[in-house]
Amino acid sequence: MSHVTTFREYLLREFGIALPREIVLQEQENVIRVFSKTLMMLKPAGYMGFVAGKVGTNGIEAKGEFIQLFGKHATKNILELDEIQAKSFVENEFVEINSSESGWKIAKFQAHVLGIGRLKDGKLYSDFIGKGRKRVENSLNPSKAQSI
Amino acid sequence: MDEKQFHDYLSSFTDADKMLSAPVRDTIRINTLKISKARFAEITKISLEPTFYEYGLYAESEARLGATWEYFLGYMHTQSLSSMLPSLILNPAQSDLVLDIAASPGSKTSHLAMLMHNRGAILANEVNWERGSALFSNIARLGVLNTKVTVRDGTRLGINTYFTKALVDAPCSSLSQPYAYKKFTSDLAYEMSKTQKKMLFSAYDSLQEGGELVYSTCTYAKEENEExxxxxxxxxxxATLIDPGIEFPHDSGLSEFGKEFRKTARIYPHHFSSEGFFMAKVKKG
Structure with missing residues (x-):
């Protein structure tokens, strides 16, 4: 079975994510990249779209940015975080979660898909650590929408 | 060049006092690949003010704009208002094959993708792997799906008669940036212009007949712009110069290069409190 098929099945099995028809997954240099079907008309060789994840010896891994974009289609294994947990998820190695579950979880804060993390022993380990420290210094959701 | 020499240099083509005293304000671009403008207005606490471009907004925030939830989630990109114009002027359609010949860090690439609704195709080229990492990172954060990245020397791309549109946001002496004048010399402008010319020809030759390109820089030096x-x-x-096709405050290009340079645009900070820019739109055939 190709890694792309394995990855697609993983998305469906773990999260109930079925990608829209116009979205293509393709393996390139040991990672799975995601892009629009229309990009296939571009002939010169190069790196397509961005990295969706990889299938390796450590199992299957989806990347945070990919989940941010397609996590809205998820129907299961979603973990709702509060603001403190959400900030910690982005900025730190892990966030404490009061749960005995384990496995990959899509982290959400209100309606916003933050990314993906691995839940183990009451800790949700973020995918973002290791790619450079992220920072969030503000909060969302004012009492009233702005007129712009 | 010292401060006085810079003032005299600017005075040869614009009101230097007015220009140097104009504030440069922070702006953001709402990334509609991830969120609608209406939804963004609902969720953000960043103080926003409209500009002439519906998705480009003056922004004020106690937090650094690059350290906000909105940025992390890819709902917006910190980008100067001037630098939104090249993509707007290029005006790509969903069916276009677009070349962005000097793409890092990806602000204009991702804007092109947004204007194309992630359809069509963009070849985002960058000569330098290190600068390329910012391009890859912004493409992923902003959810850009219609872009292929290549790491090649843009001055020798060697692709002929292929793209329908091209953006040449050329490396330049960056004279519009704070204190860049201290490093500016005519030799630097001359050296930059050699690369710019090669890059422009490379992009132009890659266009199909009837194709269009936008050439832009963030410098005031005529050697790197009109010349x-x-x-x-x-x-x-x-090749012909064509009108930018959109309305925005600007001065025309320098008249010493000919009447047709009225179609090119020079932007100074006093136009709309953004960095200086030069832009020209060219049609092939």
Whole structure:
């Protein structure tokens, strides 16, 4: 079975994510990249779209940015975080979660898909650590929408 | 160049006092690949103010704009208002094959993708792997799906008659940036212009007949702006300057290069409190 098929099945099995028809997954240099079907008309060789994840010896891994974009289609294994947990998820190695579950979880804060993390022993380990420290210094959701 | 020399230099083509005293304000671009403008207005606490471009907004925030939830989630990109114009002027359609020949860090690439609704195709080229990492990172954060990245020397791309549109946001002496004048010399402008000319010809030759390109820089030096475009018009007689096609405050290009340079645009900070820019739109055939 190709890694792309394995990855697609993983998305469906773990999260109930079925990608829209116009979205293509393709393996390139040991990672799975995601892009629009229309990009296939571009002939010169190069790196397509961005990295969706990889299938390796450590199992299957989806990347945070990919989940941010397609996590809205998820129907299961979603973990709702509060603001403190959400900030910690982005900025730190892990966030404490009061749960005995384990496995990959899509982290959400209100309606916003933050990314993906691995839940183990009451800790949700973020995918973002290791790619450079992220920072969030503000909060969302004012009492009233702005007129712009 | 010292401060006085810079003032005198600017005075040769604009009101230097007015320009140097104008504030440069922070702006953001709402990334509609991930969120609608209406939804963004509901969720953000960043103080926003409209500009002439519906998705480009003056922004004020106690937090650094690059350290906000909105940025992390890819709902917006910190980008100067001037630098939104090249993509708007290029005006790509969903069916276009677009070349962005000097793409890092990806602000204009991702804007092109947004204007194309992630359809069509963009070849985002960057000569430097290190700068390329910012391009890859912004493409992923902003959810860009219609872009292929290549790491090649843009001055020698070697692709002929292929793209329908091209953006040449050329490396330049960055004279519009704070204190860049301290490093500016005519030799630097001359050296930059050699690369710019090669890059412009490379992009132009990659266009299909009837294709269009936008040439832009963030410098005021005519050697890197009008002079570069003038050479293309001389060497490629079928190339014509065309109107930008959108309304925005600007000065025309320098008249010493000919009447047709009225169609090019020079932006100074006093136009709309953004960095200086030069832009020219060229049609092939």
């Amino acid at each position: 570069v475009v003038k050479l293309l018009l001389e060497k490629r007689p079928e």
